[in-house]
Amino acid sequence: MKDYKVRRLFSTPVFHFEIENYKKLNTELENYILTLKKKYEKGQKKSNYGGWHSPFFDLVNNSTVKKFVLIIQKFIQKVIIDEIGWKYNSDKVKIAPIWSIVNKKGSFNIQHNHPNAYLSAVYYVRFPENSGNIKFFDPKEQKNIRYPKIKNYTDMSAAITEITPKEGDLLIFPAYLYHAVGENLSEDDRIIISFNVDIENE
Amino acid sequence: MAKKKIYNLFPVPIFQYKIENYQEINQELLNYILELQKKNKIGNTHSNRGGWHSPNFDLVNEGPPINFINKFKDFLKHIISSDMGWEYIPNKQRIVAMWAIINKKNSFNVMHNHQNCYLSASYYVRKPEDSGDITFFDPKEAKTYRFPKIEKYTEYSTEIVTIEPEEGDLLIFPSYLYHAVGENLSDDNRVVVSFNIDIGY
Numbered sequence: 001m002k003d004y005k006v007r008r009l010f011s012t013p014v015f016h017f018e019i020e021n022y023k024k025l026n027t028e029l030e031n032y033i034l035t036l037k038k039k040y041e042k043g044q045k046k047s048n049y050g051g052w053h054s055p056f057f058d059l060v061n062n063s064t065v066k067k068f069v070l071i072i073q074k075f076i077q078k079v080i081i082d083e084i085g086w087k088y089n090s091d092k093v094k095i096a097p098i099w100s101i102v103n104k105k106g107s108f109n110i111q112h113n114h115p116n117a118y119l120s121a122v123y124y125v126r127f128p129e130n131s132g133n134i135k136f137f138d139p140k141e142q143k144n145i146r147y148p149k150i151k152n153y154t155d156m157s158a159a160i161t162e163i164t165p166k167e168g169d170l171l172i173f174p175a176y177l178y179h180a181v182g183e184n185l186s187e188d189d190r191i192i193i194s195f196n197v198d199i200e201n202e
Numbered sequence: 203m204a205k206k207k208i209y210n211l212f213p214v215p216i217f218q219y220k221i222e223n224y225q226e227i228n229q230e231l232l233n234y235i236l237e238l239q240k241k242n243k244i245g246n247t248h249s250n251r252g253g254w255h256s257p258n259f260d261l262v263n264e265g266p267p268i269n270f271i272n273k274f275k276d277f278l279k280h281i282i283s284s285d286m287g288w289e290y291i292p293n294k295q296r297i298v299a300m301w302a303i304i305n306k307k308n309s310f311n312v313m314h315n316h317q318n319c320y321l322s323a324s325y326y327v328r329k330p331e332d333s334g335d336i337t338f339f340d341p342k343e344a345k346t347y348r349f350p351k352i353e354k355y356t357e358y359s360t361e362i363v364t365i366e367p368e369e370g371d372l373l374i375f376p377s378y379l380y381h382a383v384g385e386n387l388s389d390d391n392r393v394v395v396s397f398n399i400d401i402g403y
Contacts, residue, residue: 002222004277006285008213009363010340016207075204083208085354118350138212139342142378148320148401152287156215163209170204176344177211199350 008155012139014163015079015172019071019123022168026125030191032057032064033100033125044099047180050107056097068123068193069095072170076119076197079172086118092202098195100125107190108132109181117175117196124192127167131190132182135162139177172197214341216365217281217374221273221325224370227266228327231395234259234266235302235327246301249382252309256302259395267300270325270395274372278399281374282321288401300397302327309392310334311383319398322377326394329369333392334384337364341379374399 019025036054037043044053057065076095081088101109109132114120122134138144138159150157162182165171173179175196184190221227238256239245246255259267283290298319303311311334316322324336340346340361352359364384367373375381377398386392 002219002277004217004219004281007216007218007363007365008210009216009338009357010342010361011210011213011357012342013358014209014211016209018205020204080350081353083356083358085352085356085359086349087351087353136211139344140212140214140378142341143376148282148286148288149403150287151283151289154285154287155211155213156285157287158212161209161211174345176342202351 012136012174012177013083014136015075015083016163016165017075017170017172018166019168019170025068025071026167028064029068029125029193032062033102033191036100037102047109047112048101048103048107049110051101051103051109054100056099059096059098065098069098072121072123072195075170075172079119080199086199087202089202092200094198094200095195096198098193100191100193103132103181103184103190105184105187108183111137111178111180113178114175114196117198119172119197120175120177120194121170121172121197122192122194123170124165124167126189126191127165128186128188128190130185131188132184133162133164134171135160135180135182136173137178137180214376214379215285216338217285218365218367219274219277219372219374221370221372227270227273228369230266231270231302231327232393235304235393235395238302239304249311249314250303250305250309251312253303253305253311259300259302261297261300271297277372278374282401294402296400298398298400300395302393302395305334305383305386305392307386307389310385313339313380313382315380316377316398319377319400321374321399322396323372323374323399324394324396325372326367326369328391328393329367330388330390330392332387333390334386335364335366336373337362337382337384338375339380339382
């Protein structure tokens, strides 16, 4: 085929960071989460099926949470300023709420997005093999509702993209982006931390 | 700093292809279009403001439109099957309509998309300088309706992208993609041919 140009416009970004020296941090976070779990066994009911959804983290008094916030803040700032190009005013950027989900064997998360925030994120504290990947859904309804027969899925015809993360990975993406988590098929718990980022109007 | 990767998910493609020996086919198309205009001076009103929108071309009988189609049919097959990954069944994909728009000085096209087809195209027969570029609009309402203050337009924060094509360029894009054409600020006419492609099962 003669040369031609393909411009890929208006894609939805998922920013993927690998946190350095995450092991010690993850042990500390896991202890905090398991303590919360003991205290609030019922948790909350959101997109979690079978899994435990924690109450929202204590952002004021807990030193482990505060340490975590200091780490993620840098990445959020980088995404907002360098990658997306939004104005960053530290007084207006709110990282809240922050919560955890523990998916034991057989648990999963149904498709959902995060209203009233601009960015959402997920951080992997424990991620056993086959414990459930995250799937993202194309936000363009007009493309998903009617399309020709698909022979090969390409980045332009796919309506779903699955990402396989590792422990210590942080994914940041637009809060409107629908996502779901596959069933945990391993024997071990999958533990993640999730949070929203909102920016107040100026 | 930690390692970084960006997944650019669900892009909207715009294919840009230069027709071979376009000068010749452009002259043929221009003559055909001007003949149509003589017969139907009023034309149709769709997205055109001030410009003349032709009736649909004759795609049945031999003539300039068929000669034009022959110039890009292999390319079209290629993007359908390779880039989009859609199944290519020759008698299931068809050009449902083809027409021309002549934008004289100060004419433009308001934002619109093309319904009941999968791909749309615009081909540049005459494109004087400053005669109006094509602007595409982000189809994600959730993103374009409410957003933080933008300090720097990037591929992620922008909601419009303008492309400056040249004569002989063929642009093909998903029909759902809203677009508009800027005002013709030159003294010469801007002439495009547009068409829609639908694909059956």
